[in-house]
Structures are given as C-alpha cells and as structure tokens.
Amino acid sequence: MRFLHLSDTHLGYKEYMMDLRENDFYESFNEAIDTGLNENVDFFVHTGDLFDTWSPSNRALNEFKKSMLKLYNKNKTMYLIMGDHDRPKRSDEIASKIFDFLGVKLLGVNEIQNVVLNYNNEDLLLSGLSNMKGLRKNNIVNEYRKGDVEAKNYKNSILMSHQGVSPYLIPEACEVDSKDLPSNYKYLAFGHVHDSYLIDDKYPVFSYAGSTDLNSLNEIKNYLKNKKSVNLVEISNGNVNAEKIKLKSTRYQNIVDSDYNNYLNDINEIINMKKENNKEPLISVTIHGDADKVEIKNKLNEIKNIIIRGPVFEKEIRKIVEKPNMSKLIDYFNAYFNDSEMANLANTIYDTIKNEDVDNSYDLIKKIFQVET
C-alpha cells in the first residue's frame, strides 16, 4: 500500500499581512494533495501544524474544506495529528475535527491512538500521538512504548508524532532523544522540524517531511539546497520504500546580503535565474556600508518582478564572518554556556571522560577548581 506523508502546512499563515503569501501556503498544500491523488495513494498522513493557529480564519478553513472535498470524492482518508500550533489554548473545538465528515481523522489527542488499516489484503498499524507540550511532554516516551508493544504484532506499522527530536534541532529545542524513539515500527512519520529529513538506510525509516512553504528565514538555506517536499511512501510485507517528491509551486526565496556598490548585481542575478515556477521571487535585502538610504530605497522600488523584504542597513562593510555551524561539540557548549571559558572547560573535561580516563578527568577538575587532595 502507498501513502503520502506531508507536514507543517501552516494554512492561513500570512507573512507581513501579504495576501499573496497566504495564497502561497494554500497552493503548496494543494500541490501536495494533488501529488497524492495523481499517484493514487491509498491514504494521506499529515503530521501536524495543519493550520498556522488553533483558531484559523474562515478563509483558511474554507480552503482546507475545498481540498478535503477532493479527497472525499475519491474516497481517500487523511489521518492527522495536532502540531503545537493546532492544539487549542482554551477549551475550544479542534479545528481539523470539524472536517471529520470529509474523512479527516484526527488521532492521539491526549494519548497514543492505534487504528488498523487494511489495503490490498494487508494490515497496517497506524499509531498517532498529537504534539505533547507542557506537562504532557513527560508522557511522550511512555506513549511511544505503549505503541511499540502493539507494533510488534504487525508487519507494517507507522507512528505519527510531532515533536523535536535530537539531533535535528538544537538540544534546547528537543523533547525527545533519538534513542528513545520506538524501534518496532517500520516508518516514523514526524512533523515539527521544517527542514526535511529522510533516513532510510535502516529500520525504522525516520522522516521529518518538512514544511510545504517557508515560515521563516531560517528555512532558506535548506530550501535552496533541497527545495520543499512531501514523501511518497510504499509499505508492504514489512518493507518501506520512501521517496521525497519536490514541490514546484513554492515561491523562490533567497537572501541578498551585499555592499552598497554591488547589491543591484546580486538582485539581478536572482531575477535572471531559471526558476521552478513563474512566481516573483521573494528576497530579504541587507545593505552594508555608508549608503545613501533614500537613493537605495528609490532604486529598489524601481525593480520589477521581485518582492523585497527590507532593506536593512548595516554601517559595517560586509565582512565574511564564520558563523558557528554547530558541527563540533564545542559549538554546542558555546551555545549552551554563552561563555567561551566554560565551553572550553566542558570540552576539555568531555575529552577525558570520552576516553574513559576517569582518573585523569578527576585530576583535571580538581586542578581547575584548585581543590587540594
């Protein structure tokens, strides 16, 4: 059987109150849905942050209804869980639950929920756990374990969850450690991280499907490298075959970070690039140096076929500053302590502990803190 895994569609998100950006999110969502329908998948799996807020606008609700009618008319079910954006903050109905009559099935509101599906004479266990935050966070691993016991009885199984898993986010933003993920499932369908990941060289196959459009500038780097995508997944007889399908409707975005004498070249280069679609590119502009702000703003206003965020002006001429890329442990220590002395200390101690050289690390700590023995 086959299904489409999509996530973090944030319907109703309206960046800078621009109608055109709100439309972008509906368009990429619909492209994802149509991809699944064209592939004639058996069902859809949405791993949360369906809407941008738990109380979406009538427009967002209506756009979602129109898309779900397409599924309903082809007799396809969408299984979904709530993301952190979807869970009502007060006692209110859950927005996606309104659409149950169109075959939208919300799973795992307060604890893990299992359903058994049967397609082409094969059973599949589908478990869903909506986003657990606040006090609920302490139950996550236990709920995973409950599901994992059940998953042992099925050749084909999927877990849907919407949490930060290390190492896919900075440690402070993670609620779950990779080693606490259940091991008996065949496919772990995750939402929350907006960059996409698909780790399919071992079981369970793990994936953050990623968002369908960019919610923040932080997503630009990964977007430029990988584009936005959804997963087309085949699962049968205990085997999983997952493939990322790139979305074509996502508006091109980039950052222009230039000195005042070459920003126009940099912008023109982007305008003249070949693109996936005919939407005007959206760029964030920062201009460095002793610039005439009025003149630059006028020049930017004259540029056609592009949408510009900014400009932001920086006095300093642009220097190539090596940003911490979090590729080494010391980068994490630095981020955690925000103090290079403490970070170096932690790193030195870690080095000795890593080699199980307990005596040496003990001596080292005593020496550093000037403890007499």
Ligand SMILES: [Mn+2]
């Ligand atoms: Mn999200």
